Amino acid sequence: MAQFFKPQKRGKAVSKTLKAQVSGLDHQARAVVRGSDKQAGRKPQTRFIIGALPGEVIQYKTTGKHSGTLERILEPSADRRDAPCKYYEQCGGCDFQHVDESYQLRHKQQVVEELFQKFGVFDAATESLPWQAPLVSEPTRYRRRVRLATRWLGKEQKLLIGFREAQSHQIVPVEDCLVAEESLLQAVNRLYPVLNTSSIATKLGHLEAIHTNKPVILLRITDSLPKDAIQSLENWQAEQNIDIWLQSDSELTPLNNASLPFDTSIDGDKLYFQPGDFLQVNGGINERMVQQAIDWLAPEKTQRVYDFFAGIGNFSIPLARRAKSVLAVEGVYRMAEQTRNNAETNSLTNLSSLAAELDDITASELGEPADLWCLDPARPGAEGVMTLLKKLKPEQRPKRIVYVSCAPDTLARDVATIFGLKSNKKTSDYRISKLCTVDMFPQTHHIETMVCLERAS
Numbered sequence: 147m148a149q150f151f152k153p154q155k156r157g158k159a160v161s162k163t164l165k166a167q168v169s170g171l172d173h174q175a176r177a178v179v180r181g182s183d184k185q186a187g188r189k190p191q192t193r194f195i196i197g198a199l200p201g202e203v204i205q206y207k208t209t210g211k212h213s214g215t216l217e218r219i220l221e222p223s224a225d226r227r228d229a230p231c232k233y234y235e236q237c238g239g240c241d242f243q244h245v246d247e248s249y250q251l252r253h254k255q256q257v258v259e260e261l262f263q264k265f266g267v268f269d270a271a272t273e274s275l276p277w278q279a280p281l282v283s284e285p286t287r288y289r290r291r292v293r294l295a296t297r298w299l300g301k302e303q304k305l306l307i308g309f310r311e312a313q314s315h316q317i318v319p320v321e322d323c324l325v326a327e328e329s330l331l332q333a334v335n336r337l338y339p340v341l342n343t344s345s346i347a348t349k350l351g352h353l354e355a356i357h358t359n360k361p362v363i364l365l366r367i368t369d370s371l372p373k374d375a376i377q378s379l380e381n382w383q384a385e386q387n388i389d390i391w392l393q394s395d396s397e398l399t400p401l402n403n404a405s406l407p408f409d410t411s412i413d414g415d416k417l418y419f420q421p422g423d424f425l426q427v428n429g430g431i432n433e434r435m436v437q438q439a440i441d442w443l444a445p446e447k448t449q450r451v452y453d454f455f456a457g458i459g460n461f462s463i464p465l466a467r468r469a470k471s472v473l474a475v476e477g478v479y480r481m482a483e484q485t486r487n488n489a490e491t492n493s494l495t496n497l498s499s500l501a502a503e504l505d506d507i508t509a510s511e512l513g514e515p516a517d518l519w520c521l522d523p524a525r526p527g528a529e530g531v532m533t534l535l536k537k538l539k540p541e542q543r544p545k546r547i548v549y550v551s552c553a554p555d556t557l558a559r560d561v562a563t564i565f566g567l568k569s570n571k572k573t574s575d576y577r578i579s580k581l582c583t584v585d586m587f588p589q590t591h592h593i594e595t596m597v598c599l600e601r602a603s
């Protein structure tokens with residue numbers, strides 16, 4: 147009989163409780179520790195632990211080759227503070243509230259600086275980066291959009307609504323959230339009795355609460371709702387004056403034709419959006435970020451602008467008020483269409499909107515070259531736009547680029563690409579004229595950065 151090789155099943159790694167001193171924080175604000183579980187001939191394992199600070203001596207439980215969970219702080223740092231949120235211990239949301247906001251901001255700037263150094267954008271030994279003061283947000287109640295997980299507990303006939311625990315699918319039920327505008331959770335709490343019935347709750351994926359000009363609740367539905375459930379939602383909507391939208395795989399439906407909400411731009415223009423569209427979560431800081439992008443780009447009435455990763459036109463609309471023309475490019479067709487509608491609503495005839503995949507965009511798709519580029523990609527960054535930039539002749543390249551980023555690692559990679567571009571004189575074509583961190587997500591490790599690059603030639 148044929149014999150087949152059967153690999154030995156690897157035993158599950160046994161979880162161990164270890165003690166260590168934290169050596170630093172990584173770019174996700176996780177504590178870096180070197181384990182004391184040293185095996186003969188092997189290097190001690192580096193692990194990343196949420197919730198501890200540099201210098202602290204901690205006890206932690208290993209959960210994987212490079213992960214662990216904090217059990218006890220044996221020697222706390224002087225920088226530690228009591229987390230202001232009562233759900234901090236369980237909720238996986240705001241993972242950086244055990245230090246104050248100025249520490250958070252310092253850490254975030256340092257992460258960007260280290261990544262820029264790592265990617266060769268600058269050499270800390272001989273140069274310094276032209277840091278500007280960070281755009282500082284209200285530390286709490288800044289979110290105008292929250293997404294909540296839901297689970298129907300069949301045995302108890304009870305709906306759980308809350309945030310997910312860190313590194314887990316468990317839900318932490320919450321009645322309030324310190325970083326969300328008060329109206330958001332209040333609206334959800336009021337809707338709870340209507341949702342807490344098996345006919346709705348068993349078909350609920352998650353929900354979002356949004357508040358710009360008015361409160362809106364978006365229910366993600368996994369199966370169609372019975373008529374009486376729709377009726378009870380419609381009754382609630384009429385009573386509370388809070389719009390409900392239903393989102394299934396294929397469509398987004400406003401209940402009783404609820405109207406589109408809108409955000410207001412720095413010039414008072416209205417930016418309408420559907421509740422499923424991208425919206426910068428921190429309204430106050432968004433306004434200041436858009437204003438700063440305009441100040442840094444300094445568009446003139448003779449200049450053309452490209453706004454890449456345009457969403458619903460957050461940057462494009464105010465840029466179009468100031469420039470000769472703007473081309474907004476967005477990958478999601480619906481949002482590109484919304485930008486077009488927003489231009490029309492605000493009587494901007496110099497703004498055109500293109501729905502295109504920016505991973506492989508070509509110069510011919512964009513038409514007339516632009517003097518100024520605004521880039522605001524999602525976390526994977528803007529490699530496709532960098533490829534486009536590399537293919538352009540120096541004289542076709544933009545005079546100024548403002549790059550807004552929510553991921554410092556891909557930002558550093560892309561800025562390094564821009565730095566690699568040579569001018570006609572074979573010297574580096576761009577220099578960083580300004581950069582700053584933007585406090586878009588206080589109490590969390592997430593880092594938003596703005597960089598302005600100027601062309602030399």
Ligand SMILES: C[S@@+](CC[C@H](N)C(=O)[O-])C[C@H]1O[C@@H](n2cnc3c(N)ncnc32)[C@H](O)[C@@H]1O
Nearest residue numbers: 424455456457460476477503504505522523524
């Ligand atoms: C961080 S959001 C910024 C949106 C807008 N600038 C704003 O401030 O509201 C990034 C946008 O890029 C779009 N996007 C992401 N990857 C893309 C790609 N490969 N091609 C085109 N658009 C993309 C997303 O749909 C999203 O609207």
